[in-house]
Amino acid sequence: MARIGVDVGGTNTDLILETTELDSIGRKIFSHKVPTTVEDQSLAVMRGIMELCAKAKIGFDEIKQIVHGTTVATNISIEHNGANVGMLTTKGFRDILHIGRHKRPFNFSLHFDVPWQSAPLVRRRNRIAINERVLPPHGEIQTPLDDEEVRNAALTLKARGVEAVIIGFMYSFLERSHELRAKAIVQAVMPQAFVCCSSEVVDVMREYERFSTTAMNAYVGPRTSSYLTHLSTQLRDNGIHADLRIMQSNGGVATVESCCDRPVNILMSGPAGGVMGGHYFAGLDGERNIITVDIGGTSADISTLVDGQIKIMNPRDSYVSGHPVLVPMIDLITIGAGGGSVAFIDAAGGFQVGPRSAGSNPGPACYNRGGVEPTVTDANIVLGRLDPDQMLGGDLQVDPQLSYKAIEEKIAKPLGMDVHQAALGILKIVNNNMALAIRSNSVAKGIDPRDFVLMPFGGAGPVHGPALADEVNAKSVLIPPAPGITAAAGLLTTDLQYEALRSLLCNLNDISELNMARIEQALQGLETDIRKQLENDGVSAADMQLTRIAECRYDGQGFELRSRIPAGAVDRAAIAEVMAQFHREHQKDYGYCFDDATVEVVSLRVIGHSQSQKLAWSALPEAQDSDTGDAFLYERTTIFDDGQSLSTPRYDRNKLQAGQYIEGPAMLMQHDSTSLVPPGWVAKVSAHGNLIISRS
Template sequence: MARIGVDVGGTNTDLVLETGAGVFYHKVPTTLKNQSIGVVEGVQGICAMAGIEPGEVETIVHGTTTATNITIEHNGSECGMITSEGFRDILHIGRHKRPHNFSLHFDVPWQSQPLVKRRNRIAVSERILPPTGEIETPLDEQAVRDACALFRKRGIDSVVIGFMFAFLNDAHEQRAREIVLEEMPGAYVTLSSEVANVMREYERFSTAAMNSYVGPKTAFYLRDLEAKLREAGVGSKLRIIQSNGGVSTVEACAKRPVRILMSGPAGGVIGGASEGEMVGTGNVITVDIGGTSADISTIPDHQIKIMNPRDTYVSGHPVLTPMIDLVTIGAGGGSVAYVDEAGGFNVGPRSAGSEPGPACYGRGGTEPTVTDAQIVLGRLDPDMALGGDLQLDAELSRKAVEEMIAKPLGMSVTEAALGIIRIINSNMALAIRSNSVARGVDPREFSIMPFGGAGPLHGVALAEAVSAKEVIVPVAPGITAAVGLLKTDLQYEHTEALVIELRAAGSAEFDRINAAVSALRERVAAELDADGIARAEQHVEVIAECRYHGQGFELRASMPEGPVSDDNVSAITDSFHDQHHLDYGYSYREAEVELITLRAIATAKARKIEIPKVAPTDGSSPDRALMFVRTTTFDDGQTLETPRYDRGKLFAGDVVNGPAILIQHNSTTLVPPGYAAETLAHGNTRIRPLGAV
């Protein structure tokens, strides 16, 4: 049966289709007003390419930026919040930590762009006591009903319920939801204990508020997409990739959209890791450069990293949900270059997107972008974009760069275009260092893997900037994130809060731990049961999130095999000490370790897409793939006659010496002078300095 991966970006929607006849790639413009339209058109188009009917598609795995875009554009739902007396302003106060210690003009997003306005945060009487979760003050049910009346009056239909210590006992939150749904049938309701069942009221409340803020629009999009696919004759299962790299159902993601805030970039990281495995390279720095942003992730020894919970912020708001460790900056093919009021030369983070797009698109855009600079420098051929499907206007690019950059700064058009490229490369190199060098990772031991439609044009320059050992270009760079969607597994996570000092723990504490482990295992297994996954095919892992007594945040530690007891509890503490030493360079082996949270992760293996190998070289010249020769300007200012090669006609083992440009439908690869590009077994390309290949 056929499977499709669909990744929706800010500029293009990328698709990959796997059938018995092979693997097919497709790219269509993103329909920003309603992304589902572009997805359906893309699915129909790629099925036509493969010669199959849409009804033959078994599964569609989707990576979406819908929830992310809501947070960036600040156009989420008007939310109401019901919380404990005395804690109405937790979302405003935050942690009293200055975002920028030495700035007098910094912005505090949770205050300037609150997820729930203060007037819509209603405090009610209730109190649950730590550490046992016993009820001291019953829930004031009439106060909850009064809050609902106020929400109805204000036209609010998305409600957050967050009570103190609900992570120890969620009875009040559950009852409050029942009342809200009685008073406001059809309301979108989020409980803090269901989206972040952990301690720290600010982060827990913020996560719940974010869920309700993005929830209604995200749920509508996912269900609308599912309905439109049905109307188009696509009866396949629709799955959504989550921020942690696992795949979930539409219904689960509609209820907890905080899980998919980083859905879009996650597929790219997984796709990059799998490309590394194909070429036998474990240490990879992925750089996914699309039309709007660049997503950067460091993958050491084939291991995709999960971000520390203290760093999981989205648009300035803390969100306690597992996310793949990556850095996102506003740097892409559509990033706009401009001269600011002080005469400074800037590129991004604002993007022209796909509507109107770069000036060369001829859709009304007049500002120069990175794509326009690439055209001015001859690195992109206007008649070859998307294999000729997208006709670009080189004169519009030249005019935009000249009028907006070159003339104001008193330089030539070529110098201005080179400046745009150098600035955007510098921005991305800084982001790469922040995700590698700043964390103790040496880029000299890593390969840069550029992908996305714009990625391979920047690969060598970025490798030079951070001293990476080589560049690996994936088989289909512009579609790599979509390919990653077909290389991931079903995955669900649930947590249970327990605050226990492990050294002092006795049989009662061990009983609590083991009971919580059993409950968590059953909860995550039930979600896979609902997906039709047999228990024999399910894998459930339980991890302990621990800290030193009094420490601010937790680290993950391994749990022992079987029930926890006095005989094996040291396995948890030893694992925590080891992880702390790995992350921070030191540990305190004699210090008390606290168990704070248990987390269960359930996975079910999915069939992975298999990329076919290309034919090995027959000893003939790579000139069989030569298309034409045109002038191209490189980063050192040289303008050289540069051959273009059809990348699809290169065989495994072929070596193309720079200067050269490798063209394919979904991306273009730049090979500067002094470098050589070698085609690998599956059609991947390794670029190294001449003499190293």
């Protein structure tokens, strides 16, 4: 049998296939890349799967599982081309989505954009107020729902061509019956519409964030669910009956059905795979403090892992395309910096790189597909850091003269510099942009990069690694064995995972027996929901692993931190452990805590997962000596950051063995990427094939 990981990027779609001992060809790993088809990602996915199976010489019937990381939902939110959404909400709260939190993106600017107003997920005319009222704190119904009013509102939205409808009532997290009843009525009137309730998507207090998250779910819902359903159908039509799993923003995978219901959970599906892959490969050699930098053709995704732990973003920071989204996401930053990032001179005469990308079509100028603008890839070609006849092992034909011409005409001549200076400038700018993002995800959060290993991957990552490490003072660079497919490989290291959430507000310091019973009851309800989801996916009770979380804050704080709830009964000892854990988390995140302050629990979360088979990456044979002559390919001139032009040897990375080292200047070549070792640096091959580059 075989498993396939498919990661869709802005430029390329990366694939990895792992076979097992029971397979027709024995245990092996194969990788492949195809250009991403932006108009329909499934075209590249299907092409890649078919070509990869042909490469591995296995039949479609031998594929057991496909794990897919997709940017469909992300792209919809960024490009503002989602569904026409309608909303039913409690009378008097129609404009919550417009008002927001009155946060100013730029405090002292008179001209700034407020995304939730300039690009609303639900236009005001499609937000219809309904007479209903649930009262806090226990959810008593004051004003019953008027079914006829809901039916008329649904008819109005249907007449306006609305494709998706959200139901968001005040205090539905205390009593959800009104939302569920309204949903049933809307579905009866609009059977083709995508309909969801806030209590089903994110069952917590804070009406603005709850409504915004639900609106985003509906905004990306129709197209995302259509894509996932279409891909499932294409697989079956081509005789591939593998289980299809989708990467979620939290680092776990879920079924297609679950992601069709809650596509908001896969908004960061693509970048999450890279973090999981970085975590896996670093862990093979015992590296626990790493900064992952996934540099593809369009963007760079950056995440910091402390002590081997993948951090989930604080809810207050969870924004997608300017809209708050209260779903668990891996803590990462994405910026427009990649191999396809376009260099240009702006209206003020400034030298800029990105965030606009040439993508896969037309791509960098050297691709000879009609692109005439210089990109980061073109700069690396001109400086000899990428060999034009070795791109994708020679499979990608490029023209270095087109790179030279684009940089000369668009950058060098207008700025009065030579082409090599302009190319170095392009790399200096894009590296500085990435370094700023790395610092914001590390230094700005109290993390010292000097204690961390920088881990660049993606097709464009390894050639930028040492320069980025210098910029942020990382202690060394670690490049995984297959940099170009690390995100795809990460998909085969994930577990099936679901989360359930419910608001429950109470003081923990002097908690009453009644409130402990409420917490116990709520946790049991959440556990039942999670067990049902896992059971529906064929997971046995013995294979289910549940984690209970209390999301806590100090009295008066605005947002929460996670604290684990011990297994067993919720008694005073368990509550004391929750509070102690919260203090420790606060100390870790903010550098201080208040041991004697009042702690509140705001919501409860249960995370259920079932461990899956992990990618088995074999260790390299130990080198018998330090002679790397067998790996030597040829020498070519390469220009480095200090302007030196040096004859630089090229080595075949696949022929290097564990324990061998290469002194810079050198370039290590492989099919999916090129690793740069500058003068004064040395690269050593680890036991599992990771490349560790540090100053000699």
